[in-house]
Amino acid sequence: MNKPPASNSFTGATTLREHVQEAEAKGFDHVDTWVFDLDNTLYPASSRLFDQIDAKITAYVMQRSGLDGLSARALQKYYYRRHGTTLAGMMSEDGLDPHHFLAFVHDIDHAVLAPAPDLAAAIARLPGRRFVLTNGSRRHAESVIARLGISELFEDIFDIAAASFVPKPDAAAYDAFLKLHGIEPSKAAMFEDLSKNLVVPHRLGMRTVLVTPRDGEPEGLERLTSATDAHGGPHVDHMTDDLAGFLSALALVAAD
Known part of the structure; x- marks a missing residue:
């Protein structure tokens, strides 16, 4: 029997005003392309x-x-x-x-994920283009975003096959993605749960956001394999445990 879906909420104690202040300080107002990792980024690691x-x-x-x-x-x-x-x-x-x-x-039980209407609304308000960039398969990504209720919000899913099976954090994976979609990295933002996967985007000029678990929530297994993935660094422009709230703030800043 399937377990009931876990909450997909990233909501923490940070207020929308505080998110807006952070977003303005980090300079996201020039961003017109929004790139999201999939696993443990668009849904919380606590979903398991x-x-x-x-x-x-x-x-x-x-x-x-x-x-x-x-x-x-x-x-x-x-x-x-x-x-x-x-x-x-x-x-x-x-x-x-x-x-x-x-x-x-990827033959797994995606039913542990529940719809995420707050996240969907926040992504929908982002101006410009939106993509999923994942080391997983397109089929898995499609299953995840369908469960979250955000399938219609992305222009494309760039999966490991599209990258000729060269995974992030290899620079070739990002180069292939950017070239395929004609993306100017200096006008793009990347959201990831693994710090190491933000090194190349930062070097290319993208705004980088590390999505972390909330206090008391378990770390994703990938993050636990390396201490460098459990925290930020000079290649991380911002860290958040509230993806929906942070994206809502970005949409407000971009609309000003």
């Missing part, structure tokens, strides 16, 4: 959706390698740290068919 994917990746590594659970888990995280994603590592070192892998690991 990505935990399902993580477990499926471990199961896949076990089946392919013949290793026990602990050894397969260690190999999985070795691939992740060395290559950026487990998929990239297995493709590079084991000749993996990426399509079979993605179909297996």
Whole structure:
């Protein structure tokens, strides 16, 4: 039996006025393209959706390698740290068919996500173009945004296949995305839950926002694999645990 959907709210104690002040200070008024990571960004890590994917990746590594659970888990995280994603590592070192892998690991229960009307309203108010840029598959991304009720708000989903299976944070993934859609990075903003995935966007001139869990909420498993992903840095322009509230503030600033 499916568990009831978890709350998708990012709402914290920060007021809209405070969000507006932060948005103005960071200079988002020039932005006309809004780029969002998918997992643990458009929905909170507390939904545990990505935990399902993580477990499926471990199961896949076990089946392919013949290793026990602990050894397969260690190999999985070795691939992740060395290559950026487990998929990239297995493709590079084991000749993996990426399509079979993605179909297996994204065969999960998306019903844990509930509609997010506040987030939908905030994204809808953003002026300009909106995209999803993910290391996952298009099918998975479509399932996620459909559950959240935001499918009609994005111009396109740029998935790992569109990036020729080169994952973020590799610069080639961002370059392919920007070139395909004719995006000027100096007029774009990137929202991510992994700090390392904001290094290249910041270097390209994009505004960068790190989406973090609320106090007391669990960290996403990807963030826990590296201490550098648990905090910001010089490549992070802003951090928020309230994505809907922050986006609402950006829309107000852009409308001025």
